[in-house]
Amino acid sequence: MKHMRERTIFLADCQSFYASIEKADHPGCKNKPVAVAGDPARRSGIILAACPIAKSFGVTTAERLGEALRKCPELVVMRPRMQHYIDVSLMITDIYREYTDLVEVFSIDEQFLDVSGSLHLFQGDPIAMARSIQQKVLAQTGVWIRIGISSNKMLAKLATDIWAKKNESGLYVLPSANVPAALWPQPIPKMFGVGSRMAAHFTRLGMYQIGDIARTPLPVLKEKFRARFGKQSDIQAEVMWRTANGLDDSPVTPRTFDAAPKSVSHMMTLPRDYAEPGEIDTIFLGINIKICVHKAKKPLIA
Numbered sequence: 001m002k003h004m005r006e007r008t009i010f011l012a013d014c015q016s017f018y019a020s021i022e023k024a025d026h027p028g029c030k031n032k033p034v035a036v037a038g039d040p041a042r043r044s045g046i047i048l049a050a051c052p053i054a055k056s057f058g059v060t061t062a063e064r065l066g067e068a069l070r071k072c073p074e075l076v077v078m079r080p081r082m083q084h085y086i087d088v089s090l091m092i093t094d095i096y097r098e099y100t101d102l103v104e105v106f107s108i109d110e111q112f113l114d115v116s117g118s119l120h121l122f123q124g125d126p127i128a129m130a131r132s133i134q135q136k137v138l139a140q141t142g143v144w145i146r147i148g149i150s151s152n153k154m155l156a157k158l159a160t161d162i163w164a165k166k167n168e169s170g171l172y173v174l175p176s177a178n179v180p181a182a183l184w185p186q187p188i189p190k191m192f193g194v195g196s197r198m199a200a201h202f203t204r205l206g207m208y209q210i211g212d213i214a215r216t217p218l219p220v221l222k223e224k225f226r227a228r229f230g231k232q233s234d235i236q237a238e239v240m241w242r243t244a245n246g247l248d249d250s251p252v253t254p255r256t257f258d259a260a261p262k263s264v265s266h267m268m269t270l271p272r273d274y275a276e277p278g279e280i281d282t283i284f285l286g287i288n289i290k291i292c293v294h295k296a297k298k299p300l301i302a
């Protein structure tokens with residue numbers, strides 16, 4: 001086994017990305033509930049993003065506009081400007097690249113950063129570095145980012161989703177040594193790659209918390225999976241077991257896509273042609289988000 005030194009990985013997530021951009025561009029709406037909807041003229045349009053004020057009225061992403069207006073009649077509804085959101089996403093990626101060249105676009109509003117090689121510039125203090133990034137993004141784009149910090153991508157993502165998003169600071173460090181204390185008491189549906197169906201399977205296996213998976217010896221978990229899903233399920237059992245134990249050695253990889261931009265336009269109406277790999281990344285990941293929203297499932301780490 002090759003020796004792996006402990007890495008420092010950030011997952012930076014933009015809060016209410018599309019809505020935050022619209023609010024930054026419309027200062028008059030600063031204290032108003034704002035949502036971006038697919039087709040503001042039709043009440044059957046879908047909410048793509050809602051600002052925190054709108055969310056406090058119960059407005060949620062992916063619900064119908066009519067439903068949102070029923071909860072919040074004063075909702076300011078804006079038409080999406082995808083090109084602009086892509087541009088802001090690329091601008092944010094450029095800010096991250098001032099801190100490390102290892103930036104992986106995970107979706108239009110989420111990116112992984114491996115800062116292991118540059119953390120010494122902040123005296124090895126990941127919170128100081130994360131705060132610097134957060135303030136720079138806020139000053140330049142008006143978007144508030146939350147950063148989960150850990151030793152791998154999966155734990156960084158969990159640190160963001162479970163803790164950093166709820167922290168006033170928007171920052172949270174999850175040391176890998178804290179996995180049993182922090183991660184294991186969490187309900188299984190909070191685990192990566194676990195949708196409602198898989199969660200129901202675990203319930204039937206008598207497993208409710210992430211620790212119930214983590215503490216099951218892998219050969220036993222494989223047996224339980226085989227009994228439910230057949231003998232093809234060994235890999236899935238191992239993925240679940242590794243995830244529950246906080247294990248993930250996948251690198252932060254600055255992504256490039258070879259696919260021709262034209263093939264994208266079959267699936268999504270784009271404001272213009274795209275050639276830059278970074279732009280194509282963002283569009284693909286934007287599509288990925290839409291599919292995930294449609295299925296009401298969280299995107300998986302590749």
Ligand SMILES: [Mg+2]
Nearest residue numbers: 013014015109
């Ligand atoms: Mg987000």
